[in-house]
Amino acid sequence: MSNTEEKNKMPSGIETFLTNLKHLPQSFKDATVRHGPPSSNRAASQSVFSNLFLHIHSVRTHRYNFKKTFTMGLGIASAASFVILAITGILLMIYYKPSLAEAYNSIKDIHFAVPGGRLIRNIHRWGAHIMVAGVFLHMVRVFMTGSYRHPRQFNWVVGMILFAVTLGLSFTGYLLPWDQLAYWATTIGAQIAGSPVEITDALGITHIIDIGGLQMRLLLGADIVGEEALVRFYFLHCILLPLVLTTFIGVHFWRIRKDGGMSRPSVITEEMLEGTPIDENAEMAFPTKNKTYGLMCLVKGDSNNVKNSVKNTVQSWPNLFNYEMAIFILVLAILIVLSYVSDAPLKEAANPAVPENPAKAPWYFLGLQELVSYSAFMGGVAIPGLAVLGLMLIPFLDKTRNESGLWFPDKNEKSVFKSTVIFSSIVILATLVFTVNFGWLRNWFPQIPQLIIVLINPGTIITGLFVWWSIRILKNTGSTRLGAMAVFTCFLVGFVILTYFAYQHRGPNWDFYWWPSLWPAH
Amino acid sequence: MDEKKDSRRNFITKFAPATFWGSLAVWGGSLLKFTMPTLLPQESKKIKLGMPSDFPNGTTKIFEKERVVLFADDDGLFAISTTCTHLGCVVKWTGRGFDCPCHGSKFDAQGEIIQGPAPKALKWFKIEKLPSGQLSLNLDKTVESGVKEQFYV
Numbered sequence A: 001m002s003n004t005e006e007k008n009k010m011p012s013g014i015e016t017f018l019t020n021l022k023h024l025p026q027s028f029k030d031a032t033v034r035h036g037p038p039s040s041n042r043a044a045s046q047s048v049f050s051n052l053f054l055h056i057h058s059v060r061t062h063r064y065n066f067k068k069t070f071t072m073g074l075g076i077a078s079a080a081s082f083v084i085l086a087i088t089g090i091l092l093m094i095y096y097k098p099s100l101a102e103a104y105n106s107i108k109d110i111h112f113a114v115p116g117g118r119l120i121r122n123i124h125r126w127g128a129h130i131m132v133a134g135v136f137l138h139m140v141r142v143f144m145t146g147s148y149r150h151p152r153q154f155n156w157v158v159g160m161i162l163f164a165v166t167l168g169l170s171f172t173g174y175l176l177p178w179d180q181l182a183y184w185a186t187t188i189g190a191q192i193a194g195s196p197v198e199i200t201d202a203l204g205i206t207h208i209i210d211i212g213g214l215q216m217r218l219l220l221g222a223d224i225v226g227e228e229a230l231v232r233f234y235f236l237h238c239i240l241l242p243l244v245l246t247t248f249i250g251v252h253f254w255r256i257r258k259d260g261g262m263s264r265p266s267v268i269t270e271e272m273l274e275g276t277p278i279d280e281n282a283e284m285a286f287p288t289k290n291k292t293y294g295l296m297c298l299v300k301g302d303s304n305n306v307k308n309s310v311k312n313t314v315q316s317w318p319n320l321f322n323y324e325m326a327i328f329i330l331v332l333a334i335l336i337v338l339s340y341v342s343d344a345p346l347k348e349a350a351n352p353a354v355p356e357n358p359a360k361a362p363w364y365f366l367g368l369q370e371l372v373s374y375s376a377f378m379g380g381v382a383i384p385g386l387a388v389l390g391l392m393l394i395p396f397l398d399k400t401r402n403e404s405g406l407w408f409p410d411k412n413e414k415s416v417f418k419s420t421v422i423f424s425s426i427v428i429l430a431t432l433v434f435t436v437n438f439g440w441l442r443n444w445f446p447q448i449p450q451l452i453i454v455l456i457n458p459g460t461i462i463t464g465l466f467v468w469w470s471i472r473i474l475k476n477t478g479s480t481r482l483g484a485m486a487v488f489t490c491f492l493v494g495f496v497i498l499t500y501f502a503y504q505h506r507g508p509n510w511d512f513y514w515w516p517s518l519w520p521a522h
Numbered sequence B: 001m002d003e004k005k006d007s008r009r010n011f012i013t014k015f016a017p018a019t020f021w022g023s024l025a026v027w028g029g030s031l032l033k034f035t036m037p038t039l040l041p042q043e044s045k046k047i048k049l050g051m052p053s054d055f056p057n058g059t060t061k062i063f064e065k066e067r068v069v070l071f072a073d074d075d076g077l078f079a080i081s082t083t084c085t086h087l088g089c090v091v092k093w094t095g096r097g098f099d100c101p102c103h104g105s106k107f108d109a110q111g112e113i114i115q116g117p118a119p120k121a122l123k124w125f126k127i128e129k130l131p132s133g134q135l136s137l138n139l140d141k142t143v144e145s146g147v148k149e150q151f152y153v
């Protein structure tokens, strides 16, 4: 009766199920995409802020950020190479075995037997080079464009951490193949960590506090580079450091947004924006022309977001994402080409009895290796420590509020840059020529106490002259920015020349040679 | 609000986080301790050499794996480490002295520094006579540079 009639009208469970099943593709799409295709500005904005991975971007991006000569895409390129390294690294982990008996052979297998293994390994190796170079150049551009200034001081410090962790990843990865190159570079690196004994020995207090030995044992898990060291390096390289790097990259990107997006000059003319995408309707993107308040008004201090107008902005989707994808593809293409052209090196298996001669570190550590060849502690710990500390403190010691986001906004910056390049090149070249030709204190006074050599050696003399020069610039110009420009340029030139010199002109026994082809056969 | 209550609240609001961070620091410290190796892997650090008569005057014997060179001269036997005191590379015996391939340190035939960044002379190891009359090189014990042992009577 009526009861059964009603029952007939109600769809049975099975029917509902079948209808849902029929609509499954559509409802799955609705749940995943959540909004229409990003054809309208509104939908495009929604795509950005409702997606975890995209929402780290602003919905709209200032046109100035697309100016190719501003950032040169170097930050994105660093991030892209890290993503590529992570992917290839995970693949390598499938075959790599972190033990003394197997490490070398497993790399050999990857290189010669595993299908595609050589390509993956080459991309990983080249990726490391490109990432270090990318991060370094990115730092140069941030400094040169004055983008570390208020309110970005903190992000500059985060950047320095990223720089250090990037180098740490390279250093720990270098050991894993367990070939001659790996073994001896790591032996030297670990001994550098242990080099504070040079100081504690000279003071005669090593038996009370042995900082060097402590650091070295922490790194190696032993007194020698062996199985324990390999396991520790594997763990650092594959787990700890990538996690730390990923976390800090997250903080870095978050800070970019919280600091009001990328730095840019206060006055931007139409000429400066040539070649960047345009949105004719930018002014209408938000109901109010100029946001004069934000949630930030509840917070103490000034907020950059409030000052930003939507003028000269474009939709991040697709403009910014296209830009990022273009850089990613470019980096990938470069890596693949390099990987076909040149193989990652693999020397003979590690032999603790016979060092590779010369035992050279990867290029970005060669400048350090040159300094270390004067004094282990000064070159390996004190001078690089001073450099990192000095760089890190730049935004706190130079608080000028000049224009950010421009390369060389005034003549003074350019002239200090030029004169510093000339001064520092002369200082370094003169010191190198002198040292190569005449040797150093020990050659003339064999009995000289070690402490004097630690304090007075080519490395400390170069550093001292750099400091003197920067203070002079600071005094003469009365500008902390120009002082910082001098410090940074000295660092840059020092890095470049020392790296080149050690790469090209140091041969067996760390002797000077004009070309590697002149090395004696051994 | 009376002042006593206020200061008590102040105390609690400061104390609670301090407890948290304090315990975290202690815990973190103990975790750090975990990473410090106490059991250092050790190979046997003694090399059996043979009878004193096996090493006539003028002998030079290189132990590549153990990183030591044994010499015999008029004054007796002595053993010099080939681990560079700079950054741990292996120095090479040239017949007149030791050269380090890594950063160019050079040492004379007694292991004293002639040139380069090495902070100290090469180590000398102790040579011991076992009850059997055999000689043994003890890599755990160093002696002053220049200490040569006479074993033949």
Ligand code: HEM
Residues within 6 Å of the ligand: A071, A073, A074, A075, A076, A077, A078, A079, A082, A135, A136, A138, A139, A142, A147, A148, A152, A155, A156, A157, A158, A159, A160, A162, A163, A166, A249, A252, A256, A261, A262, A263, A264, A405
């Ligand atoms: C793993 C390493 C790093 C990655 C992936 C990374 C990524 C990025 C990206 C994508 C940007 C956006 C703009 C651009 O492309 O320039 C940026 C901006 C920035 N980076 Fe980095 N970075 C890294 C290391 C560093 C280092 C070493 C420093 C300096 C010590 C630094 C300081 C900054 C600062 C201050 C900004 C804001 C610049 C501005 O607003 O103009 N970063 N970073």
Ligand code: FES
Residues within 6 Å of the ligand: B084, B085, B086, B087, B088, B089, B100, B101, B102, B103, B104, B105, B116, B117, B118
């Ligand atoms: S390790 Fe011998 S000179 Fe550096």
